[in-house]
Structures are given as C-alpha cells and as structure tokens.
Amino acid sequence: MVDYPQMLHTVLDALNARELADFYRHLLNLKYRPGDEPAGAEDDPDWLVLVDDAGVRKLAFQRVDELTPTTWPRPDVPMQLHVDFTVPSFEELQRQRARAESLGATILLDRTDNQDEPLYVFADPAGHPFCIFVA
Known part of the structure; x- marks a missing residue:
C-alpha cells in the first residue's frame, strides 16, 4: 500500500492577511477556522485559515512584507x-x-463572448489572479 500526500489547503501570500481572507470569505461563503476570527482593532495576523461549513480547510493566508502582483497578461x-x-x-x-x-x-x-467556456479572469485585492467560468 502506498500513502500519498493529501492536500490540506492552498496558501496565498498577502500584505494584509485579514483583508484578503475577508475577500475570499465573502466571495466563497467560507468562515474562519475557530480561533482565527477578527480580534478587534489591533488585529494583524500572520496566518489565517478559511474553512467550509463542515470545517474542511479550503484557503490559508500568510502575511508577507513584500508582494509583487502579477502583470498578466503581460509577461x-x-x-x-x-x-x-x-x-x-x-x-x-x-x-x-x-x-x-x-x-x-x-x-x-473578459472572455464572456466564448460560447464554449465563457469566463472572467480577476485579480483579488492583493493582485492574485483567479478565474470564474461556466462549466
């Protein structure tokens, strides 16, 4: 029997972990892992995790001091x-x-004129790209 690594969650870097976590929390209807909820005005966490209704980890956010957003579609x-x-x-x-x-x-x-797979490519508030498309 071979054991394989199991994906826990995807981690996104952010200058402000709370701000980016809140964006995805609202976009995807997720919630904070117990203990990661906002802690008031002094709240500036280094690490946050979002989970679904069953408590399964979905996304994590790591505060970094520097982040260069993608310039996509420019290379x-x-x-x-x-x-x-x-x-x-x-x-x-x-x-x-x-x-x-x-x-x-x-x-x-904006590629919504594509009949086979209409989609949008977005940048989140930290500049990370993500797609939403019809499947």
Whole structure:
C-alpha cells in the first residue's frame, strides 16, 4: 500500500492577511477556522485559515512584507498560480462578476463572448489572479 500526500489547503501570500481572507470569505461563503476570527482593532495576523461549513480547510493566508502582483497578461511578472471557480450558467457568471467586483476584485480579462467556456479572469485585492467560468 502506498500513502500519498493529501492536500490540506492552498496558501496565498498577502500584505494584509485579514483583508484578503475577508475577500475570499465573502466571495466563497467560507468562515474562519475557530480561533482565527477578527480580534478587534489591533488585529494583524500572520496566518489565517478559511474553512467550509463542515470545517474542511479550503484557503490559508500568510502575511508577507513584500508582494509583487502579477502583470498578466503581460509577461513581466507571471501568474505563478491561480485558482479556478466554476458556476453553472452564464447568468450566474454575471451575478458572481458583480459580487467579485463589489468585494474588491478587478477584471483582468473578459472572455464572456466564448460560447464554449465563457469566463472572467480577476485579480483579488492583493493582485492574485483567479478565474470564474461556466462549466
């Protein structure tokens, strides 16, 4: 029998871990791991974890002192990593676009005219790219 590593969660670097965690918490309807909830005005954590309703870890956020956002689609600073999210319909894609933007995302690419796989590529508030598309 061979044991394999199991994925625990994906970690995103951020200048402000709380701000980026809150963005994804609202975007994906996740919650903080017990003990990671905001602690008041002095709250500046180095590490936070978001979980789903069953308590399964989904995303983690690590505070860094320096972060160079991607310049994608220009090749100067590549994506290095991005996360894909799917929705069931074009109408839901439009609803999620509006939600993402209201939470602080910016659109990097609008490919909604593609009949096979309409999508948006966004940058989160820290500059990390992510996609939402119809699957």
